[in-house]
Structure formats: structure tokens, C-alpha cells
Amino acid sequence: MIFGGLVGLAVLLFSSTGWAQGLPLITSTERGAETVYTVPIQTLLTLTALSFLPAALMLMTSFTRILIVFALLRQALGLQGVPPTTVLVGLALFLTFFIMTPVFDQVYQQAYLPLSRGEIEFEAALSVGVEPFRAFMLANTRQDELSLFANLFGQPIPVREETPLQVLVPAFAMSEIKTGFLIGFLIYLPFLAIDFAVASVLTSLGMIMVSPMMFSLPLKLVIFVLADGWTLLGTSLVAGFPPITPPTPVPAAAPTG
Numbered sequence: 001m002i003f004g005g006l007v008g009l010a011v012l013l014f015s016s017t018g019w020a021q022g023l024p025l026i027t028s029t030e031r032g033a034e035t036v037y038t039v040p041i042q043t044l045l046t047l048t049a050l051s052f053l054p055a056a057l058m059l060m061t062s063f064t065r066i067l068i069v070f071a072l073l074r075q076a077l078g079l080q081g082v083p084p085t086t087v088l089v090g091l092a093l094f095l096t097f098f099i100m101t102p103v104f105d106q107v108y109q110q111a112y113l114p115l116s117r118g119e120i121e122f123e124a125a126l127s128v129g130v131e132p133f134r135a136f137m138l139a140n141t142r143q144d145e146l147s148l149f150a151n152l153f154g155q156p157i158p159v160r161e162e163t164p165l166q167v168l169v170p171a172f173a174m175s176e177i178k179t180g181f182l183i184g185f186l187i188y189l190p191f192l193a194i195d196f197a198v199a200s201v202l203t204s205l206g207m208i209m210v211s212p213m214m215f216s217l218p219l220k221l222v223i224f225v226l227a228d229g230w231t232l233l234g235t236s237l238v239a240g241f242p243p244i245t246p247p248t249p250v251p252a253a254a255p256t257g
Contacts, residue, residue: 059173062099065180066092072184076191078217099241106132137172145171
């Protein structure tokens with residue numbers, strides 16, 4: 001279902017209005033005794049648009065905040081390459097899938113399946129499939145960033161829920177980066193206190209030439225492991241994104257008389 005949601009996202013977000021169901025990769029034209037093979041412009045535009053899919057998945061999901069927090073945690077511990085960057089990226093990716101599963105499920109059920117069955121047109125599937133991502137980004141975007149990009153947009157936005165994606169996506173990305181740095185700052189504080197304490201003890205003992213990292217790094221690792229830091233951090237990151245539920249339909253009024 002997650003894979004279907006990702007496929008639906010790729011189809012809905014990066015499809016031009018002129019996309020057809022069957023898109024030829026190569027067309028042939030007879031010119032006398034020769035056959036000339038060409039690549040349609042529509043195919044080139046489609047492949048170029050699909051190349052932006054990884055950037056959209058990073059900037060429209062929780063991936064950015066999680067990866068920033070993990071990177072700052074590694075620096076706060078004083079570790080250069082442990083855990084490796086690939087491990088941090090993979091962990092952030094799977095946590096993103098866990099957080100975004102309800103959104104992918106809504107895209108899959110409400111947009112991709114009806115479009116694949118021919119029940120709705122492409123334009124309708126596009127508008128329906130974007131709404132879960134819009135609701136997720138609106139619920140996790142700071143009002144300051146949203147107001148800033150809305151003012152830069154230069155056009156009035158009467159309803160917050162109808163914020164266009166060209167305004168919402170950069171506002172959400174900037175908000176996620178800011179939130180990630182704030183969480184990283186809070187993570188840095190206890191480890192910074194340990195570094196200061198170790199440096200003060202070594203200075204008082206006259207061990208000025210000894211690097212404080214030799215003593216503070218094992219101490220920070222022991223404290224972080226005993227506190228079950230990875231579990232606490234992962235749970236906090238997941239809980240930091242409120243669950244997105246589909247809107248409840250308004251019941252019809254009972255007939256009078």
C-alpha cells in the first residue's frame with residue numbers, strides 16, 4: 001500500500017495536464033528509405049519531472065526534520081562517522097514511511113485506485129491526491145513561515161486550507177528545518193554540559209594537555225545508552241507529527257414537515 005501511495009504521488013504530482021495513459025518512449029518516422037527514431041518532447045518533460053520526485057518526497061514529508069535531528073545528535077555525541085550517514089538516512093527514511101503511512105494510504109485509496117479504475121478523471125485525481133499532503137503540511141507548518149511566503153506570493157489567500165502548493169511547500173520546508181535545528185539545540189545542551197564538566201575537572205587536575213574528548217565521549221555514550229536515547233528520540237520525533245485524519249462529512253439536515 002505504501003508503494004502504491006508512492007506511485008500515486010509520482011503520478012499525481014509530476015504529471016502535466018497533457019499526460020496520456022500510454023506514453024510512447026520512441027516514435028519512428030518514415031523518410032524515404034530511412035526510418036528516423038525520435039523521443040517525443042512529452043516523454044522528455046515527463047522524465048525530467050520525475051527526476052524531482054526525491055526532492056518532493058524530502059520536502060513534503062517528515063524526512064527533513066528527522067535527518068537534521070539525527071545529524072545534530074551525532075555531532076553532539078562527538079562521533080564523526082558512527083552511525084554512518086547511510087544508516088541515518090535509511091533510519092530517517094523508514095521513520096518517514098511510518099509517519100506518512102496514513103497520508104500515503106489516503107492518496108492510494110482516494111486518488112490512485114479511482115484513477116486506475118477509470119472512475120475519475122486525471123484532473124480530479126490530482127486535486128484529490130494533493131489534499132492529504134496539503135493537510136499534513138498545514139498541520140506541521142509554523143504560522144510565521146506560512147505568513148512570510150504568503151506575503152511574498154503577492155496574492156490574497158482567503159482560506160488557510162486553500163493555500164497553494166507553491167506557497168505551502170517552501171513554507172513547510174523552512175519550518176521543518178527550523179524545527180529540526182531547535183530540537184538539535186535542545187539535544188546539544190546536556191552533552192555540552194558534560195563537555196564543560198569534564199574540561200573543568202581535567203583543568204583542576206592540571207591535565208591541560210589531555211584532550212577532554214577522551215573522557216567525555218565514553219561518558220556521553222554511556223549516559224545516552226543507559227537512558228535509551230535512540231528509542232526516546234525516535235518516539236519523540238514520531239509523536240511530534242500529529243495524526244492526519246480525513247475530514248468528517250457533515251450530516252444532511254433532516255427533512256422538515
